[in-house]
Amino acid sequence: MNDTVLQPDKKSYGARFAALALVLIFVFFVSFMLGRYPVNPADLVKILLSHLISEASRILPDALRDAFLNTFIIERTWESAAETVTLNVRLPRIAAAAGIGAALSAAGAAYQGMFRNPLVSPDILGASSGAGFGAAFGILARFGYLGISVSAFLFGIGAVLTAYAISGRSRRMSSILAMVLTGMMISSLFSAATSFIKLIADTDEILPVITYWLMGSLASIRNSDIFFAGIPIAAGLIILWLLRWRINLLTVGDEEAKSMGVDIVRLRTVVILCATLLTAASVSVSGMIGWVGLVIPHCCRMIFGHDYNRLMPASMMFGAAFLIVVDDAARLISASEVPIGILTAFVGAPVFVYLILSRGSENAY
Amino acid sequence: MHINVHGLSFSYGTRRVLHDVSFSAAPGELVSVLGPNGAGKSTMFRCIMGFLKAGEGQILIDGADINSIGRRALAERMAYVPQTATPVFNHTVLETVLMGLSGHIGFGRAPKAAHAAAALETLDNLGIAHLKDRGCMEISGGERQLAFLARALVQNARILIMDEPTANLDYGRQHSALERARALAASGYTIVTSTHNPEHAFLYATKVLALYGSRIVADGKPSEVLTEELIEKLYGIGVRLHDVPSNDGSKTVRICLPGGATAYNGVRGA
Numbered sequence: 065m066n067d068t069v070l071q072p073d074k075k076s077y078g079a080r081f082a083a084l085a086l087v088l089i090f091v092f093f094v095s096f097m098l099g100r101y102p103v104n105p106a107d108l109v110k111i112l113l114s115h116l117i118s119e120a121s122r123i124l125p126d127a128l129r130d131a132f133l134n135t136f137i138i139e140r141t142w143e144s145a146a147e148t149v150t151l152n153v154r155l156p157r158i159a160a161a162a163g164i165g166a167a168l169s170a171a172g173a174a175y176q177g178m179f180r181n182p183l184v185s186p187d188i189l190g191a192s193s194g195a196g197f198g199a200a201f202g203i204l205a206r207f208g209y210l211g212i213s214v215s216a217f218l219f220g221i222g223a224v225l226t227a228y229a230i231s232g233r234s235r236r237m238s239s240i241l242a243m244v245l246t247g248m249m250i251s252s253l254f255s256a257a258t259s260f261i262k263l264i265a266d267t268d269e270i271l272p273v274i275t276y277w278l279m280g281s282l283a284s285i286r287n288s289d290i291f292f293a294g295i296p297i298a299a300g301l302i303i304l305w306l307l308r309w310r311i312n313l314l315t316v317g318d319e320e321a322k323s324m325g326v327d328i329v330r331l332r333t334v335v336i337l338c339a340t341l342l343t344a345a346s347v348s349v350s351g352m353i354g355w356v357g358l359v360i361p362h363c364c365r366m367i368f369g370h371d372y373n374r375l376m377p378a379s380m381m382f383g384a385a386f387l388i389v390v391d392d393a394a395r396l397i398s399a400s401e402v403p404i405g406i407l408t409a410f411v412g413a414p415v416f417v418y419l420i421l422s423r424g425s426e427n428a429y
Numbered sequence: 430m431h432i433n434v435h436g437l438s439f440s441y442g443t444r445r446v447l448h449d450v451s452f453s454a455a456p457g458e459l460v461s462v463l464g465p466n467g468a469g470k471s472t473m474f475r476c477i478m479g480f481l482k483a484g485e486g487q488i489l490i491d492g493a494d495i496n497s498i499g500r501r502a503l504a505e506r507m508a509y510v511p512q513t514a515t516p517v518f519n520h521t522v523l524e525t526v527l528m529g530l531s532g533h534i535g536f537g538r539a540p541k542a543a544h545a546a547a548a549l550e551t552l553d554n555l556g557i558a559h560l561k562d563r564g565c566m567e568i569s570g571g572e573r574q575l576a577f578l579a580r581a582l583v584q585n586a587r588i589l590i591m592d593e594p595t596a597n598l599d600y601g602r603q604h605s606a607l608e609r610a611r612a613l614a615a616s617g618y619t620i621v622t623s624t625h626n627p628e629h630a631f632l633y634a635t636k637v638l639a640l641y642g643s644r645i646v647a648d649g650k651p652s653e654v655l656t657e658e659l660i661e662k663l664y665g666i667g668v669r670l671h672d673v674p675s676n677d678g679s680k681t682v683r684i685c686l687p688g689g690a691t692a693y694n695g696v697r698g699a
Contacts, residue, residue, distance in 0.1 A: 180517045306537035313531055315518045319480045320511055324584065325504030325532045370518040370564070373539045 077374055080367055084378060088162075088385040095158045095392050101149045107142040111150045114138040152287070160285045160293075161391040161404075162384040164350050165360075167297045167342035169383025170304050172357025173364070173375055174339040177311045178332060179240060182365070186343040186357035189243065189336070190250035194223025195347035197254040200261040200274045212277075213292055213348045220344025223250050228336060239318070280351035280405025282391050289349040300342040301380060303334065308376035311335060315372075353387070353405045355412030360386055362419060430491050430506055430587040430619055431455050432477070437486035439469075439476055446472045448643045450486070454621055454636070456587065459614040461630040461651070462623040464640035465663055470623045473640065474592050477621070478509050490588065501532045507588040508581035513574045513597050519564035522557065522576045523548055529580035551583045552576075555609070571602035578609070589613065591622040595629065607633040627660050627668075631683045639663060652683060660685065 096108050103111075117136045121129050171186040179188065187193060198219025202212035227250040231242035258278070265271045304311075310331060313321045321328045346353070364378040387404075390411060394404040432454045439447040446469045454460045462470050475481045477488055479495050488495045490506050498506070508529070520528075526548040527540045534540055540548075552558045557575050565573055574594060581589060594610065595603040603626075611633045614620045624630060630637050630651045637655050639647035641663055647654040660668045667688060672681045 177518070182517070309534065309539040310531070310536070312520065312524070313528055315520070316516070316528060317511075319475070319478070320509065322480060322500065323478055323504065323507075323509035323590075324529055324580075325501035327500060365519075369524075370520050371524045 077368060081374075081378070081381075084367075084381050084385070088381050091385050091388045091392075092158060092162065095161075095388050096150055096154050098392050098396060099149070099154065101145065103146050103150055103154075107146050108150060110138050111142055111147050112155075114140075115151055115155075156285050156287050156290050157282050157391065157395075158388055159290055160282050160349065161387045163290075163294060163297050164282075164346040164353065165356060165383040165385070165387025166301060166380040167346045167383075168353060168357040168387075169360035169364075169379040170301055170376060171339040171342040171346075173361035173372070173379040174304055174311060174335050175357075176361055177372060178314045178335055178339075179244065180315055180317070182362060183358070185354070186339065187251065189227045189247040189340065190223035190254060191220045191340050191343035192347050192352055193251040193254040193258070195220030195344050196278055196352055197223075197258045197261070199277055199348070199351070200258045200265075203274050203277065204261050204265055204270055209286075210288060210292065213289065216348035217293075217296070217344050219254070220347055221340055223254055224336065224340040224344075226250055276403065277351045278405075279403035280353040280408075281394070281401060281403045282350055283395070283401045285349065293345040293349040296341040296345040300338040300345070303338045304342075304376055305380070307331070307335065307338075309371075309373040311372040311376065351403075351405060353408055355408045355416075356383055356387060359412045359416055359419075362416070366419070431489075432507070432588055432619060432621070433487075433489040433492075434473075434477065435487045435489070437473070437476060437488065438484045439472055439481060440484055446643055447476065450640075450645050452638050452645065452648055454588075454619050456617050456619050457614055458635045459611055459620045459622065459633060460636045460638055461634035462621065462638045462640060463625075463627065463630060463655075463663060464623075465665070468640040468663075469643050470640055471592060474509075474590055474621070474623070478507070478590055479503060504532055504584055504586065506586050507590060508584040508586040510574075510577050510581045510589060510591040510594060512593050513570050513577065516565050516573075519566040521562050521564055522552065522568065522572075522579075523561040525565055525576050526552060526579045526583055529583040532584070548579070548583055551579045555579050555582075570597045571599070571606070574598060574602070574606060575609075587617065588619045588621075591620065593623050593625070595624060595626070603629070604632075627655060627685045628683075630655060631685070 093105075093108070096112075097103050097105065113136075117133070117138070121132050124132055168186055171191075172184070175186060175188050176182050176184045195216040199212050199216035201219070202215035207215055224247075227243065227246040231239060231246040234242035234246075262271055262274055265274060310326075313324065313326045314328070314332060314335065318328050343357075360383040361375065361379045364375055364382050368374040368378040387408075390407050391404055394402045394407050434453070435451050437447055437450040438445070450469075450473060452460070462473070464470050472481065476483045477495075479488075479500070482496075490498065490503075495503060523545065527534075527544055530540065530544050530547065534544065549558060549561065552561055555575050555578065557572060557579070560568055560572055560576070565576060568576070578594075589610075591610065594606050598606060607629055610620055610622060614635065634651050637647065637649065637651045638645060639654070639659060646662070647659055657668055657670055660666075669686050669688070671684050671686065673684055674680075675682045
């Protein structure tokens with residue numbers, strides 16, 4: 065039993081956040097150097113900086129651009145292959161892993177608080193299974209690369225909106241219970257529909273693509289995905305970060321929150337919307353990546369306590385670092401890519417068992 | 430602040446739970462609501478808090494209908510202390526109390542030092558400042574009750590609605606919780622609470638409200654309206670009331686013993 069967990073008054077959360085930030089920065093940069101083509105650290109820093117400068121100069125007015133570029137001159141001492149590998153292969157992948165890890169963890173943490181249940185994961189309202197169906201449908205209909213992502217995203221959002229609308233019509237039970245039940249119903253409906261698509265799909269061409277897509281992978285991430293999924297993910301993360309303290313008010317129960325003057329319906333609607341945007345956008349470019357949204361907030365509660373003021377930012381940072389590391393493993397373990405959805409379960413399940421067994425009964429849940 | 434309930438009725442579907450309920454409570458009063466399980470006590474509280482929308486009737490706070498007062502403004506007038514249940518998440522006592530200040534902490538904000546100072550002062554007044562960093566799952570039911578009370582008090586509302594504040598508490602904590610409620614009422618709070626124990630009403634309440642069959646069947650001073658007949662009617666069990674001297678001998682207090690006329694007659698007959 066960890067004494068620091070039992071004596072929260074001795075915690076110094078600032079130092080823990082600093083440590084987590086350092087870990088995140090470390091894994092972010094080290095990941096650029098991992099892989100078959102070696103990139104040395106000096107070149108890496110120069111490549112990233114010069115890319116940043118040229119991107120930044122684009123938003124400046126013409127008059128200032130030359131002056132700006134002349135101020136920051138970085139001599140091109142690296143090979144062009146290093147630049148290609150860094151900017152076109154590794155950057156989108158690492159950025160996607162970071163963004164999706166943060167998104168799934170934040171969505172999981174938000175849903176857990178809202179449903180007052182620490183065992184809830186981001187697919188509770190059907191966002192993942194809806195997106196999975198959307199992707200399978202897109203692959204079957206040969207929508208093309210971007211079309212599949214758009215279809216997955218829209219079906220993910222649509223699944224949750226349907227569950228939310230149906231549960232809102234229920235007058236007979238608590239809104240939380242109604243939402244969980246309609247979410248389960250929508251999820252199983254879309255899972256069945258996905259199975260049906262797999263059944264009728266061409267077994268040589270289409271079925272393997274659907275199956276591989278559903279396993280979850282960042283191998284095929286392109287720069288276009290970063291922009292497509294990046295906007296909803298950034299929006300969701302920023303709003304959940306702004307609402308981080310208020311999410312606490314969802315954890316105490318509707319009536320208690322109302323008695324404290326909270327507009328619980330509005331707050332819950334915004335949180336559902338953000339968590340759904342995050343989940344659907346993530347799944348639409350990466351496929352199904354399980355466990356992250358369940359395990360990461362759980363780990364963060366042990367380190368940062370249960371207050372969402374700390375839990376939400378910690379989950380985002382921890383989730384980003386975690387998925388970068390797992391994705392590194394996914395591309396390095398063997399010559400052929402291992403789907404990251406498989407690895408997160410291989411890593412997540414033992415971690416979860418460890419957490420359950422290593423915690424005292426009353427401090428855990 | 431005064432609370433006035435006029436002709437309040439409420440139904441779940443076709444089942445009428447509250448029928449023409451009227452009463453009032455003023456600053457300094459501790460109103461104790463008695464009634465058997467299912468009489469509508471909790472429903473009445475939930476209507477007063479605005480969790481349920483009353484079918485008919487009005488609930489007025491200093492003359493203003495609660496439906497005309499915004500939710501946040503209502504929270505500044507009236508606070509709610511729920512029954513002590515074990516929370517799902519292990520927020521510390523201080524984090525729990527800070528939630529009571531949500532009206533002062535806007536979108537995108539987190540509690541500041543001034544908020545924490547206000548919360549700590551409230552904890553200190555209740556004598557539980559030492560618990561501030563303990564998780565709410567790790568403290569006893571009585572301590573958690575005090576934490577919820579602190580969360581309600583920090584709202585700075587002058588009306589406190591407490592739903593069975595003594596449920597789940599041991600004998601000693603029941604009485605210290607009620608003593609606390611009485612002291613708050615004496616300092617100018619308006620308190621409406623519910624209890625299952627008639628003796629609690631005799632010892633602490635300034636006014637008793639008896640709910641039976643969805644109606645109010647008694648409203649007045651405990652010593653005047655809470656009779657053997659009423660208690661038998663409410664709870665279906667014969668009781669005898671006795672006046673005994675209080676511990677310091679300064680006054681008499683009324684106690685309630687179960688086993689009414691029928692039971693004693695049986696004993697006498699034997």
